Amino acid sequence: MISLPSLHQSLAKPSPFLLSSHSLPFLQSLFLLPTSTKPISLHSSTLLPIKCCSSTTTFAKPAQEHVRPVSNLKIAIIGFGNYGQFLAKTLISQGHKILAYSRSDYSHLAKSLGVSFFINPHDLCEQHPQVILLCTSIISTEQVLKSLPLQRLKRSTLFVDVLSVKEFAKNLLLDILPSDFDIICSHPMFGPQSAKQSWKDLFFVYEKVRIGNESSRVQRCEDFLGIFKSEGCKMVEMSCQEHDKFAAGSQFVTHTVGRVLDMLGLESTPINTKGYEALLELVENTCGDSFDLYYGLFLYNKSALEMVERLDLAFDALRNELFGRLHHVVRKQLFENGEKGKSLEGIRYKNGAALASSSNALRSQDAILPYEFKGKISESVDDSSKLKIAIVGFGNFGQFLAKTLAHQGHSVLAYSRTDYRDAAQKLGVSFFSDTNDLCEEHPEVILLCTSILSTEKVLKSLPLQRLKRSTLFVDVLSVKEFPRNLFLQHLPADFDILCTHPMFGPESGKNGWTSLPFLFDKVRVGSDERRVARCNRFLDIFAREGCRMVEMSCAEHDWHAAGSQFITHTMGRVLEKLELDSTPINTKGYDTLLKLVENTAGDSFELYYGLFMYNVNAMEQLERMDFAFEALKKQLFGRLHGVLRKQLFGNSENFEVLREKSVERNGAALSSSPESVKIS
Numbered sequence: 001m002i003s004l005p006s007l008h009q010s011l012a013k014p015s016p017f018l019l020s021s022h023s024l025p026f027l028q029s030l031f032l033l034p035t036s037t038k039p040i041s042l043h044s045s046t047l048l049p050i051k052c053c054s055s056t057t058t059f060a061k062p063a064q065e066h067v068r069p070v071s072n073l074k075i076a077i078i079g080f081g082n083y084g085q086f087l088a089k090t091l092i093s094q095g096h097k098i099l100a101y102s103r104s105d106y107s108h109l110a111k112s113l114g115v116s117f118f119i120n121p122h123d124l125c126e127q128h129p130q131v132i133l134l135c136t137s138i139i140s141t142e143q144v145l146k147s148l149p150l151q152r153l154k155r156s157t158l159f160v161d162v163l164s165v166k167e168f169a170k171n172l173l174l175d176i177l178p179s180d181f182d183i184i185c186s187h188p189m190f191g192p193q194s195a196k197q198s199w200k201d202l203f204f205v206y207e208k209v210r211i212g213n214e215s216s217r218v219q220r221c222e223d224f225l226g227i228f229k230s231e232g233c234k235m236v237e238m239s240c241q242e243h244d245k246f247a248a249g250s251q252f253v254t255h256t257v258g259r260v261l262d263m264l265g266l267e268s269t270p271i272n273t274k275g276y277e278a279l280l281e282l283v284e285n286t287c288g289d290s291f292d293l294y295y296g297l298f299l300y301n302k303s304a305l306e307m308v309e310r311l312d313l314a315f316d317a318l319r320n321e322l323f324g325r326l327h328h329v330v331r332k333q334l335f336e337n338g339e340k341g342k343s344l345e346g347i348r349y350k351n352g353a354a355l356a357s358s359s360n361a362l363r364s365q366d367a368i369l370p371y372e373f374k375g376k377i378s379e380s381v382d383d384s385s386k387l388k389i390a391i392v393g394f395g396n397f398g399q400f401l402a403k404t405l406a407h408q409g410h411s412v413l414a415y416s417r418t419d420y421r422d423a424a425q426k427l428g429v430s431f432f433s434d435t436n437d438l439c440e441e442h443p444e445v446i447l448l449c450t451s452i453l454s455t456e457k458v459l460k461s462l463p464l465q466r467l468k469r470s471t472l473f474v475d476v477l478s479v480k481e482f483p484r485n486l487f488l489q490h491l492p493a494d495f496d497i498l499c500t501h502p503m504f505g506p507e508s509g510k511n512g513w514t515s516l517p518f519l520f521d522k523v524r525v526g527s528d529e530r531r532v533a534r535c536n537r538f539l540d541i542f543a544r545e546g547c548r549m550v551e552m553s554c555a556e557h558d559w560h561a562a563g564s565q566f567i568t569h570t571m572g573r574v575l576e577k578l579e580l581d582s583t584p585i586n587t588k589g590y591d592t593l594l595k596l597v598e599n600t601a602g603d604s605f606e607l608y609y610g611l612f613m614y615n616v617n618a619m620e621q622l623e624r625m626d627f628a629f630e631a632l633k634k635q636l637f638g639r640l641h642g643v644l645r646k647q648l649f650g651n652s653e654n655f656e657v658l659r660e661k662s663v664e665r666n667g668a669a670l671s672s673s674p675e676s677v678k679i680s
Contacts, residue, residue: 071223072096076129078144080106080117083162084135086192088115090199094227099124125152131224134161134169138296141169145176156212158182158220164251164293166240168300170209182217183209185240188228189251193285194588200232203585207240236585244301246583252297252304253580254589256311256632257571258286259294263628264567264621269560270550271501271517274508275599276564278592279571285589291635298636308633314577315629318570319622321605322612385537386410390443392458394420394431397476398449400506402427404513408541413443439466445538448475448483452610455483459490470526472496472534478565478607480554482614484523496531497523498538499554501561502547507599514546521554562617569608570625572600 072095077084080102088110091098098115100106101124110117118124125148132153136144141163159181161169170185177183186206188199195202204225211221229235262283272280298304387410391398394416402424405412412429414420415438424431432438439462446467450458455477473495475483480499487497502509503517518539525535543549552560576597586594600608612618 071219073131073220073223073227074099074127074129075131075133075224076101076124076127077115077133077135078102078121078148079134079136079140080104080110080115081135082192084133085109085113086195087133087135087162087188088113090231091227094230096227099127099129121147122149122152125149128154129157130220131158131160134159134163137290137292138163138165138168138300139292142172142176145172150178150181153181155180156182156214156217158184158211158217158224160184160186160224162186162188164247164297165300166205166207166243166247167302170207170240173209179210180212182211182221184211184221184224185209187243187247188233189585189587191289193288198232199228202233203236203587204228204233205236205238205243205585207238207243209240238584243585245303246585247297247301247303250580250583250585250590251587252301252307253311253575253578254282254587254593255286255289255294255297256308257575257593258282258589259632260625260628261567261571262287263631264563264624266563266567269564270552271503271519271557271560271564273503273517273565273568275568275572275596278596279568282589282592295636295639299640308636310578311574312629312633314574315626317577318573319626322609322622325609326613385540387445387534387537387541388413388441388443389445389447389538390415390438390441391429391447391449392416392435392438392462393448393450393454394418394424394429395449396506398447399423399427400509401447401449401476401502402429404545405541408544410541413438413441435461436463436466439463442468443471444468444534445472445474448473448477451604451606452477452479452482452614453606456486456490459486464492464495467495469494470496470528470531472498472525472531472538474498474500474538476500476502478561478611479614480519480521480557480561481616484521484554487523494526496525496535498525498535499523501557502542503565507602512546513542516547517550518542518547519550519552519557521552521557523554558615559617561611562615562621566611566615566618566621567625568596569600569603569611570622572596573608576601 074097075091076099077088078101080088080100081104084100084102085106088098088100092114098113099118100110100115101118101121105119107117107119116127118127132148134141134145141161155178159173159177160183161173163169163185164187166185166187170183173183173185184206186204189203189205190199206225208221211217225235261279266280266283268280269276298308389405389410390413391402391405392415394402394414395418398414398416399420402412402414406428412427413432414424414429415432415435419431419433421431421433430441432441446462448455448458455475469492473487473491475487477483478501480501484497484499487495487499491497498520500518500520502513503519504513509516520539522535525531539549575593580594580597582594583590612622
């Protein structure tokens with residue numbers, strides 16, 4: 001049995017497949033590099049200056065659209081699968097002559113595209129294409145390249161690859177191709193899904209690895225690059241080493257997050273947030289790619305292993321932060337309030353904490369189906385529709401709502417423990433520093449805009465006896481069963497209760513609330529006509545702004561929110577711990593992740609902790625994310641283990657012979673200590 005050093009020596013929990021970056025020279029010597037009798041440098045000795053872009057400046061203006069290259073080319077596509085066909089369509093539309101070869105028979109499909117298909121690589125090479133475009137998978141590239149009858153090509157043929165990893169491709173081409181062949185290593189950072197409309201403003205990264213001095217060869221290189229320039233691509237000249245550095249921090253992370261989320265089986269809900277919809281789109285874009293592509297990104301980019309470890313550490317750190325705070329709350333409940341004998345189950349029902357519960361408690365039996373509230377949409381509010389609304393908790397979100405309420409003509413009062421008198425005055429809101437004074441104004445609606453964690457304390461502090469007996473209480477918390485139970489427990493029976501969740505905030509709703517979901521549950525509204533009308537007038541505030549009004553039980557909301565909002569915030573906070581930076585070659589998926597981090601990082605940890613603590617479904621979702629990530633690591637390292645076993649035992653040569661050959665071939669300094677490699 002082979003035992004590799006641990007990837008996660010600093011982690012408390014064991015990982016089923018363990019690997020460290022110290023093992024990389026050994027792994028590279030076994031299978032990461034093409035076999036050769038001459039040494040191959042893993043890294044470029046010097047970095048190629050990045051042209052046309054930088055991480056802090058905008059790109060040079062792309063070439064005008066639909067500008068034809070200087071001349072048409074005869075291009076042979078090797079590997080005519082999904083991506084090869086995708087490129088062929090554009091090459092044909094530009095007037096280039098396209099040949100194709102693939103191990104699978106795509107002759108009928110090629111014919112429909114106007115491509116000449118060959119089932120024998122000898123026949124294809126005898127056509128003397130000017131460019132060989134390698135569209136093979138990362139894993140099969142070496143085998144395919146070695147199978148080509150290079151002697152049948154012209155000696156100066158230009159070879160171009162489009163792999164997602166570049167150092168591996170560069171070393172492979174330099175090792176296998178004769179020195180009189182030209183080489184461009186390229187990466188169109190888009191595919192059939194992300195570029196189904198056009199290639200405009202999408203990145204095309206390339207390095208001119210080896211181009212002959214003859215003017216015809218230089219011009220041929222420019223003609224090939226002109227194919228992508230004419231489609232409006234952002235052309236980025238960058239060394240293969242630099243590409244792989246950026247790609248590990250962007251492309252590999254993007255695919256990893258997409259696959260973890262895909263394993264969770266995420267589905268659209270009636271109350272999708274913008275962040276959750278971005279995650280659904282990310283899953284759609286990444287799940288269409290084969291696991292071989294993802295495995296190739298991992299196996300042939302030496303920075304990817306580090307990213308797996310960093311993701312693992314970030315998730316563990318976030319989980320420890322959540323559980324550490326939960327542990328503190330439990331200890332306080334048990335030992336600091338004179339309630340030492342109280343059971344944890346009692347604490348759960350008192351606080352709505354997300355402690356272990358039976359699956360029967362996950363959803364209420366009386367969960368109602370989503371219902372579209374049809375409010376009356378008008379630009380102004382007449383006197384009969386105006387409400388006197390008291391906002392309790394006048395922080396960022398309270399002020400955000402107050403701005404629209406005041407704009408619609410409602411009379412808005414506000415109370416907060418912090419003095420927001422100046423901010424209230426600017427919004428046309430009456431500010432009160434004493435809740436007694438506020439309640440004596442007899443507002444028709446009390447709108448609670450407190451944090452999840454402080455809601456119970458604030459509610460208990462209100463002088464309810466100073467309010468009219470039928471006052472309507474409304475909350476806007478991100479969890480719903482907790483405030484529902486809290487209201488029913490602490491408010492007298494003659495108060496009305498409306499639980500709501502505007503599924504947007506100051507950031508996502510800064511340009512208007514049109515089509516943004518507003519969820520509500522009429523928990524308790526008196527049958528009196530005036531009280532029913534008051535509730536509807538309050539809901540009409542959001543309907544007037546174009547919100548998508550969804551009536552849904554609090555239990556149903558929490559079920560959906562745990563699978564969308566909590567996961568969105570969790571993934572955003574995990575990625576935040578990685579301190580991701582924008583790169584000169586961001587993909588659309590990576591831009592989605594950066595935007596997700598930006599949106600979630602603006603929220604306090606108290607909000608995120610509240611989503612976890614007061615939603616009984618959150619614990620299950622956290623565990624499912626953990627299992628999904630562990631399963632993905634097993635899949636990656638399991639395949640890696642299979643490659644190692646094949647290398648070690650698949651041939652008649654024993655391990656020591658392979659070890660000596662790898663050391664001799666690549667100069668790898670393997671340790672002879674038993675901790676490095678054990679065989680039993």
